[in-house]
Amino acid sequence: xxxxxxxxxxxxxxxxxxxSAQTMSGFPSxxxxxxxxxxxxxxxCERDARxxxxxxxxxxxxxxxxxxxxxxxxxxxxLVKAGFAS
Numbered sequence: 001x002x003x004x005x006x007x008x009x010x011x012x013x014x015x016x017x018x019x020s021a022q023t024m025s026g027f028p029s030x031x032x033x034x035x036x037x038x039x040x041x042x043x044x045c046e047r048d049a050r051x052x053x054x055x056x057x058x059x060x061x062x063x064x065x066x067x068x069x070x071x072x073x074x075x076x077x078x079l080v081k082a083g084f085a086s
Contacts, residue, residue: 037084038079038084041078041079041082041084042075042079042084045074045075045078045079045082046071046075048074048078049070049071049074049075049078050071052074053067053070053071053074055067
């Protein structure tokens with residue numbers, strides 16, 4: 001009888017510790033969420049730009065710079081369309 005009381009007490013204490021840990025963790029601020037969403041969307045736009053505008057191995061420096069500029073413009077347009085204007 002005494003052991004079941006101790007077990008019940010320990011289980012209750014462990015359960016309340018978990019609940020208090022969840023409330024203490026807090027939630028991220030809206031600014032943090034917005035920054036994270038923008039960074040995630042920008043990474044997706046950059047990946048798409050790399051896939052769309054690929055450059056080969058033996059290309060001229062002029063061509064590399066032109067591809068980089070095109071990628072930059074694509075990422076900028078992608079972010080503007082998503083509402084993350086810079």
